[in-house]
Amino acid sequence: MFGYEFYVDPSRCIGCKACENACAECDTHRGTSMIHVDFIDRASSIATVPTVCMHCDDPTCAEVCPADAIKKTEDGIVQSALKPRCVACSNCVLACPFGVPKMMPKLEQMMKCDMCYDRTSIGKRPMCATVCPSQALAYVTPDRIARERREVPTNVFFFGRQRVTTKVAYMVPPARESVMVDVVDYMWEGGS
């Protein structure tokens, strides 16, 4: 859908798994969800986080694929591994900094979230973001996110010196410009 972008705000997530259930109900997935919801640490907190593919500008999964099976289409969507090429080595599963791709042992193929290409290409919003009752997953215009939300979007992530930019945005507190997950990302280690 032209002009619409995907936003993830874990702080809104209530762990209900409507997204997982809806993803599995899509005709192209036929009972298997391509996304997941996790408790961060249930013993200590009710906080949960939904994980969808972030659709990286330079996808690590594709870079590490020995069979060149993972392609990004023109619209910026990183697709599941091409069935004829995929050798089911799981390099992509191990390498993705967000933990997205999944090996489907029965199919011997890596499958992942394609942001509901079959829906967005005919003017429908992705299944997960449509049903999400807390709108932790949202597929709306950038203008609307800027107008309505108290958090702000970023698409810049650091994973210990690996800088990743993505098509999907994360909602973060105002004045935060990127997400840094490793102490290394805050350190000065000399250099230029």
Place this chain on the structure above:
Amino acid sequence: MAELPAPLDELVARWGPHRNDEPPGGYEENARHPPDRLVKTHCCFCGQQCGIQLKVRNDQVVGFEPWEDFPFNRGMLCPKGVRRYLQGSHPDRLRAPLLRQAGGFREAGWDEALDLTARRLREIQDRHGRDAVAVYGGASLTTEKAYLVGKFARLGLGTRHVDYNGRLCMVSAGTAYKLAFGIDRSPNPWADIAKAEVLFVIGANVAECAPITTEYVWRCRDAGGRLIVADPRLTPITRNADLYLPVRPGTDLALLLGMLHVVLRDGLEDRAFIDAHTTGFEAVAASAKEWDPRRAAEMTGVPPEAIEKAARWFAEADRAVALHARGIEHQVKGVENCLAVVNLCLATGHIGREGSGCNMITGQGNGQGGREHGQKCDQLPGQRSIADPAAREHVARVWGISPDEIPQAGWSAQEIMEGIHRGEIKGLISLCFNPLVSLPDSNYTREALERLEFFAVIDFFLSETAHHADVVLAGSLQEEEEGVTANVEGRVIHIQQAVPPPADARKDSWILCELGRRLGPARHFAFASSREIFDELREASRGGVADYYGISYEKIDRQQGVFWPCPTEDHPGTPRLFEGGRFFHPDGRARFLATEWRPSGDPLDDEFPILLTTGRVVSHYLSGSQTRRIGPLLDQCPEPRVEIHPRLAEAHGIVDGDWVTVRTRRAEITVQAAVVRTIRPDTIFIPYHWPGGRSANRLTHRSLDPRSKIPEFKVSACRIQKADPPAGGR
């Protein structure tokens, strides 16, 4: 009646619950064929009544598609809504009437089953009087069916004992609102939640029991609103609470009185509003005097500073909304608790305006509409009191009878079960109710069911309660019969018939009419369609508080719902009540009503020193008779776990995953522990959706609120002990 017709494991093996995981024909087959049509209707689970489109092929529901144009939920759904379609083609569906026989049940024809049911009920009434037979209805029924349940009981059977499972849900709030405002409905459209400056949620696990409401809560925050949550557990919405009040179960009244005390002590009340639009303020103000924050803190376990802060935030806001649900209502002082919320809103003038008001979150599918038109033991259609001569006259005229022919008020749901246990009620017909799982003290409920001389059930699955039946009449799912419901906001919406009932199953209203014709004058049950029932209901409600006269199916479709009251055909409906400070009492004023502290019906002592509270999880609905049959929902929460704080767990040598025996004065059950820091250390929590040895309601007690007759599910005394894993499974 009597014992089960076959061993429980044989009944379960034959009738379920089994799981259904895929649409008819399987996902692969289903993906190859487009649906024949999409039907715009509403979810059957919970009072949110989200708009949803059902995919239909070959007269079966085969999937769903979000309905983004419906204004309440705009396409959003919870997992129950997403997977609800899996119950239509379920292998456990009852496809014909069943008659009890040695060793189980056999399928029978409709004439045989209906004739037998009518004959046995009439025999009992001939021998023991009309009131020896009772009727149970339910709040997941459409409003037409609920109306018919009341008419069937009163004119078909002529019994005064008809009540419904909403007695376990909305009656404390309903009673309080009727007393205070003269009307039983949430006053605000849900859009008002997002417009509040302060949102006070007390005793409501919004994220799991009313998931769609979460988005309204977050929108309130997005706009700068502050969120206060009072709950013994850190429920999912507390992750963004600006103030969390960890109230001890059963002490909400002390918290609310403490807040009111601060408001009045600091002069934060809205004097002009109180003077112009209320009565009874002085008595309530006097009752709050003794509840200074220190005393309230000692009772509730909430810090005095937090009580002060909550009170000030709420009172000082220009717009504030209070939301409450079963947490404060499932108590022997459930009505008092709701009145205390009302008093707080009245004192601060937070009512009847955009972004201001107190609102109850109705739980069941038609929790609102199902309680408006006559299946409550003390009510006639239109929210009329059955004791009111004018109301009796109006309804008698619509029904074409003399007012004397309408029985007087009967017993409430739990009181009916106790009447059965005592042997005073000997026959029961029940639909949309699974009391063996949902009423408190389920061993007592089982004993009562075993004493019935005759028991008929209308249902689409063989529930745990229906195991005890003599006759089971195969009824319809929500998507198999047209009708209306009223959602949590009082918005009357249109339920479409998407598919016919399968095989020889029938619409519930057809079954009730056929039974009614066999038992009473046939002219009272000559309905050929839901629309004819609705048209009579409109007349019966006309001039009442819940006035539906101006509503039609077409108007609902045109306006995407009509908020009642809607007294005339050109009336647009009433989204917000009490605007301009006009309430529904004859003098137009709201009532401040003083509240009385009352201890729990199951007090703690040395033998039972821990508080047990019960509730729901997001993937199950009520007694689980439907959701325990839907594979993906079952996978999400296959078994109940008892939540225990590490401090309490450590004192009992319990670690996460251990088996724990929970014992109360009634019974004990053994379930696995979830050791979590998200619950008070003096309290444990068990969800109640399961039967038998996993049933939280084996543990709960039968104490009722004296006015609403709601059981005290939220407060029981218990003790816990580490247990061995059950041998050979469960």
